[in-house]
Amino acid sequence: MIMQLVKDLIYIDSRRCRIALKHLIEQPLRQFQDFYKKSLVRLIYFKDLDFYAVYGDGTHRTLWAKLTGSSTISAEVIVAYKDHLAYESFKTEYNSGFIIKSIIEGLMKYTPSKIESSLLAAFRRIHEDKRIKIHDFEKIRVGLDLYYIEKALGD
Known part of the structure; x- marks a missing residue:
């Protein structure tokens, strides 16, 4: 699970980013942000660390929501706790x-x-x-x- 989180952070598909940038340039910001609110991203919330990370699907949507200052994003959130033992x-x-x-x-x-x-x-x-x-x-x-x-x- 953790290795997948890191791979998601390290390997951003530049082709998909170019497509998203093209859409951002061609349409109003609100319309662009609304597109990223339509389908759920999968996030994992580490409660004891108060930290969210993409878990599987949604890396690019989350990235572009952050880059454009979107106030919300639709997400399925899995809550996780650190197992200290x-x-x-x-x-x-x-x-x-x-x-x-x-x-x-x-x-x-x-x-x-x-x-x-x-x-x-x-x-x-x-x-x-x-x-x-x-x-x-x-x-x-x-x-x-x-x-x-x-x-x-x-x-």
Whole structure:
């Protein structure tokens, strides 16, 4: 579930965005915003964090609603709570992933933005290539996922 949220944040379809921008230019703002209110987006609300995220369908509609200052959007909302015991179990099991995330954060702290983007793009390609079967690479994948999640939520 969390990995899908991050992928939704990272991979915005530029073709769909160009189409939306064309519609925005060609019609009044109110009409554009009304279109995005017609069909439900799926959101997950993390109650203890007071945070909403797109959950499945609706990434582009939510993005354009935010960009154009829409006051409302139609949504199906799933309420979620953090399971602290499960989180601690995950954290213990994937501790090396958290260490990798910390190493990446440390490297990126001293890396110029242009180089950071190139490095992250290379990491992302390696990360997504499931053909890579290095024994401990799964820990690196977890570390990268954690880094991307924190970066996406922090921006």
